Amino acid sequence: MAVLALLPLLPASLLSFPPASNAGPDARSRLPSRPPHPAGRAPLLPRRALVQHLAFAISAPPAAFAISATTMSGKTKPELGVYLSEAPRVDGRFVSADLVLREGLLATVGFEMDPTFKLQEGGYFDVEASSKEGDNAFVQVAALPRGQSLEQLKPSFLAAAVLGVSGRYGSYGAPVDVKVLAEGSSRGARTVDLAFTALSPGMAEVPRRATLTAVQVAAGSDVVMLVSGSSSSRWKKSGGEAIARKASASFRVLATRPTALKQEPSADYRYGKTSGPSNMSSRNDGPQYVD
Numbered sequence: 136m137a138v139l140a141l142l143p144l145l146p147a148s149l150l151s152f153p154p155a156s157n158a159g160p161d162a163r164s165r166l167p168s169r170p171p172h173p174a175g176r177a178p179l180l181p182r183r184a185l186v187q188h189l190a191f192a193i194s195a196p197p198a199a200f201a202i203s204a205t206t207m208s209g210k211t212k213p214e215l216g217v218y219l220s221e222a223p224r225v226d227g228r229f230v231s232a233d234l235v236l237r238e239g240l241l242a243t244v245g246f247e248m249d250p251t252f253k254l255q256e257g258g259y260f261d262v263e264a265s266s267k268e269g270d271n272a273f274v275q276v277a278a279l280p281r282g283q284s285l286e287q288l289k290p291s292f293l294a295a296a297v298l299g300v301s302g303r304y305g306s307y308g309a310p311v312d313v314k315v316l317a318e319g320s321s322r323g324a325r326t327v328d329l330a331f332t333a334l335s336p337g338m339a340e341v342p343r344r345a346t347l348t349a350v351q352v353a354a355g356s357d358v359v360m361l362v363s364g365s366s367s368s369r370w371k372k373s374g375g376e377a378i379a380r381k382a383s384a385s386f387r388v389l390a391t392r393p394t395a396l397k398q399e400p401s402a403d404y405r406y407g408k409t410s411g412p413s414n415m416s417s418r419n420d421g422p423q424y425v426d
Contacts, residue, residue: 164182214301216276217261218403232262235402236357241394247385249378272363285351290318290327307334325349342367348383353415
């Protein structure tokens with residue numbers, strides 16, 4: 136099957152064979168004689184060489200999937216709308232970061248991570264803390280639809296922003312079985328509780344729960360969110376819900392100030408860098424969801 140799948144990748148000139156010997160003399164006689172090779176055109180590849188060509192194609196990955204410093208695991212970085220003017224900071228258990236937003240704004244956001252969490256480093260992660268059990272909390276930025284405020288948004292808009300195939304949980308495919316379980320608002324922030332199923336590296340389905348807190352930055356058209364979650368099995372039985380809600384409740388936009396930086400990749404302090412921390416085997420290890 137692998138050989139058949141590779142046939143379309145070969146030049147047409149390699150795929151012509153003389154008629155099979157069991158086709159009978161009549162069948163061969165009805166076929167037109169093969170014209171001599173035009174000048175400059177390579178002759179047909181012998182069958183043995185063709186098999187060797189296919190074997191090499193099977194063993195060598197296409198150039199588009201070649202391993203590099205930024206795609207060691209073959210996955211692309213999630214698109215979370217986060218551009219950092221400098222590296223995230225940790226003070227005790229409080230994580231803060233400076234986000235480059237639209238309208239020439241630089242916003243400092245922060246949240247408190249659980250003692251079991253560790254701030255994640257490397258090019259795959261933006262602002263994220265997680266535990267060995269797969270619980271995590273991360274920051275995401277989304278643009279408001281034109282003419283709408285955070286209060287006017289439907290919960291489904293926030294859910295779609297977080298759970299798309301290009302999002303944090305879409306490394307191995309878009310999450311499925313998405314449900315908005317609850318929503319609320321308090322002190323200018325919107326909260327949404329979600330249930331969904333994510334795919335693991337082994338393509339196993341892992342039910343997860345999450346809560347997100349969204350805040351509209353004053354004088355801006357961006358919404359900044361903290362998404363905190365765990366596997367469904369840990370949500371109730373192992374304190375995953377309490378950890379997520381504590382992080383969500385601590386999320387704040389601490390300050391905003393004007394900046395000349397534009398909300399584009401070149402504004403990020405990581406722009407153009409190709410190596411992660413010395414203790415990392417890959418900048419693109421990505422999430423390892425566990426049940």
